[in-house]
Amino acid sequence: MATQQSFCEALASPAAGQGFRWFLLVSVLPPLAFMAFMALRFRRTLRKLQYQPLEVMFYYCALWVVSTLLLLRYIAQAADLQGRQAVLWVLLSLVTRCGTLMLEASVVVFLLQGHLATDAPEVLMRTLLLSGGFAMLDSVAAAVAVFGVHTPLFSHGGSSGNGLPGDLAWSKWRFYLAHALAGAACYGAMLALLARWRARLPAKPAVYAYFLVLMLLDAMAALGALLLGIGATAGYCVFGLTGLAHAAALPPLVYYTFLAEALPVGAYDGGLEDLYYSEMREAGYFDGSLEDYG
Numbered sequence: 001m002a003t004q005q006s007f008c009e010a011l012a013s014p015a016a017g018q019g020f021r022w023f024l025l026v027s028v029l030p031p032l033a034f035m036a037f038m039a040l041r042f043r044r045t046l047r048k049l050q051y052q053p054l055e056v057m058f059y060y061c062a063l064w065v066v067s068t069l070l071l072l073r074y075i076a077q078a079a080d081l082q083g084r085q086a087v088l089w090v091l092l093s094l095v096t097r098c099g100t101l102m103l104e105a106s107v108v109v110f111l112l113q114g115h116l117a118t119d120a121p122e123v124l125m126r127t128l129l130l131s132g133g134f135a136m137l138d139s140v141a142a143a144v145a146v147f148g149v150h151t152p153l154f155s156h157g158g159s160s161g162n163g164l165p166g167d168l169a170w171s172k173w174r175f176y177l178a179h180a181l182a183g184a185a186c187y188g189a190m191l192a193l194l195a196r197w198r199a200r201l202p203a204k205p206a207v208y209a210y211f212l213v214l215m216l217l218d219a220m221a222a223l224g225a226l227l228l229g230i231g232a233t234a235g236y237c238v239f240g241l242t243g244l245a246h247a248a249a250l251p252p253l254v255y256y257t258f259l260a261e262a263l264p265v266g267a268y269d270g271g272l273e274d275l276y277y278s279e280m281r282e283a284g285y286f287d288g289s290l291e292d293y294g
Contacts, residue, residue, distance in 0.1 A: 004018065005018060005021075005156075006236070007023050007024070007026075007240075008236040008237035008240040008241060009156075009233075009236045009240065010023075010024055010077075010240070011024075011027065011236075011240030011241065011243060011244055012224070012228070012235075012236045012237075012239045012240035012243065013152075013155065013156045013157070013167050013236070013240075014077055014082055014154075014155055014156060015082075015083075015155065015156035016080065016082050016083030016086065016155060016156070017080070017083045018080050018083065019080055019083075020078065020079055020080060021077075021078050021080065022078070024074065024077055024078035025074075025078050027074040027077070027078075027244055027247075028071060028074045028075055028078070030244075030247065030248030030249075031067045031068075031070040031071040031074070031247070031248070031251070032071055034063075034067055034251050034252055034255075035064070035067050035068070035071065038063070038064065038067075038255075041263075045060070045263050048262075048263050049263070052262050052263070053262075054121060054124050055110065055123070055124050055127075056258075056259060056262045056263070058106075058124060058128075059103075059106075059254060059258055059259060060259060060263070062099075062102075062103050062106070063103075063251050063254060063255060063259075065099055066099050066100055066103050066250070066251060067251050069092075069095060069096040069099050069100070070096060070100070070247050070251075072092065072096075073092055073093060073096045074247075076089060076092055082154070082155050086155070089154065089155070090146055090147075090154055090155075093153075093154040094139050094142060094143060094146075094154075097138070097139060097142065098135045098136065098138070098139040099135075100247070100250065101134070101135040101138055101139075102131050102132055102134075102135035103131075103250070103254065104183075104214070104250070105130070105131035105134045105135060106127050106128065106131035107210075107254065107258070108131075108186060108190060109126070109127045109130045109131050110123070110124075110127045111190070111207070112193075113126070113127070138179070141175075142175070145175060149171075151171055151172050151175070152167070152172060153172060153175060153176075157169055157172055167228075168228055168229070168231050168233070170229045170230075172228075172229075173225045173226070173228045173229035173235075174225075174229060176221065176225040176239070177222055177225040177226055177229060180218045180219070180221035180222035180225055181218075181222050183214070183215075183218035183221075184215050184218035184219045184222060187211045187212075187214050187215035187218065188215050190211045191208065191211050191212060191215065194207060194208060194211070206256065206257045207257055209257070210253050210254075210257040213249060213253060214246075214249075214250075214253070217242055217245060217246045217249070218246075220238060220242040221238075221239055221242045221243065221246070223235075223238055224236075224237075224238030224239025224240070224242055225239055227239075
């Protein structure tokens, strides 16, 4: 069996042949807790979703999908799937990465449209096409790196003969460095746009906090990737823990920032009663009621 990895190294660059790693089950807790949170409110949320715009329904479903993918990936990592079924591990990692990135990109694309478009289906379709296309391009680039150039993006790169682990090769970590820098720059630009175009873009404090947190996480990931690229093993903790924090924070951040007001917990669910009253009023049931009692 290979030398047992530390928690940070296993998070950043899991090696095959490690066996079942109980300490990695800690990474399962955040997505599991968030899914339990949504499951406890599922019935009440389902009733409220009937009266919400299409984008609220989309993001609610997207959070279920992304949380499930993150949960499956961490369970597979703890079970050493990369050592038993390397190709299946890469495919699961690619799908999880694509889903997470599409969720992130869709938020940016949706907000950038501001209040210029009034056709909700058109806005949502444009958001899906742009964010999905961006996520697919990233996934294709990652797949080419893994299967074409044989860069171990989702597993440990082994050791080399120069005294440094081959996993610290620059060819691997520059991919993550470029991705993290692009993310940090994008979220920084969004913060600037929110401050400048308050009339066109949402400006509530939660949106600022959302972009600020993700910008800082991407900046930390870039630092970790840079450290690993220059051969500093301390980068494993920076990159690995930042990745874990990003996966743990993204679904709750999206929910709290964009869905909490539309799907309030414990709020009076009068939507069905209001709908019945509106339909009866339109049908004329209340016409002349005041005259009858006058």
